[in-house]
Amino acid sequence: MRRVLDAIYTTSGWLAAFFIFAIAAIVLLQVAANLIDAIAAAATGEALGLVIPSYADFAGFFLAASSFLALAYTLRSGGHIRVNLFIRTLNETHRQWVELWCAAVGAGVSGYFTWFAFGLMLESIEFGDLSPGMVPVPLWIPQSAVTLGLSVLTIAFVDELLTILNGRRPSYRDGAAGGGKDR
Numbered sequence: 001m002r003r004v005l006d007a008i009y010t011t012s013g014w015l016a017a018f019f020i021f022a023i024a025a026i027v028l029l030q031v032a033a034n035l036i037d038a039i040a041a042a043a044t045g046e047a048l049g050l051v052i053p054s055y056a057d058f059a060g061f062f063l064a065a066s067s068f069l070a071l072a073y074t075l076r077s078g079g080h081i082r083v084n085l086f087i088r089t090l091n092e093t094h095r096q097w098v099e100l101w102c103a104a105v106g107a108g109v110s111g112y113f114t115w116f117a118f119g120l121m122l123e124s125i126e127f128g129d130l131s132p133g134m135v136p137v138p139l140w141i142p143q144s145a146v147t148l149g150l151s152v153l154t155i156a157f158v159d160e161l162l163t164i165l166n167g168r169r170p171s172y173r174d175g176a177a178g179g180g181k182d183r
Contacts, residue, residue: 071152117143121143125140
């Protein structure tokens, strides 16, 4: 089970990285189109009118996807900002109780948002909602990436909660981003 969960978190992280790359690619293509237009206008007196339709909309959709898909991976690797001025002063027993409470609240809040993001996605499918840009995109498509990211985050919080309940250290304390040390 551990391997499956870690594979889900890693895959989610890789998908987030893919969407960051997609943002860079689409913006770079639009910049290249603008440059070609400027050169054409300087050489011939008339721009070609090159444009990537709805590139800003797609970049926004990709940003939402990358942000939400990265959440669980970042949690597990210890990359989220945590304030440890208080928690590091506690003994291990009290610290475990505080981390248990935090994981439970995190699971509850992310589960709540997952539930409503899923409902919003279903409403978008039901009503056929489309983005208002030049290229009408069914809104359930970018919403599905957000819902998936929130779902994986909820699973990660429950995973951490169960880890703490079993008396083990949560993964974020030993995460690569923290170098194995608390911040």
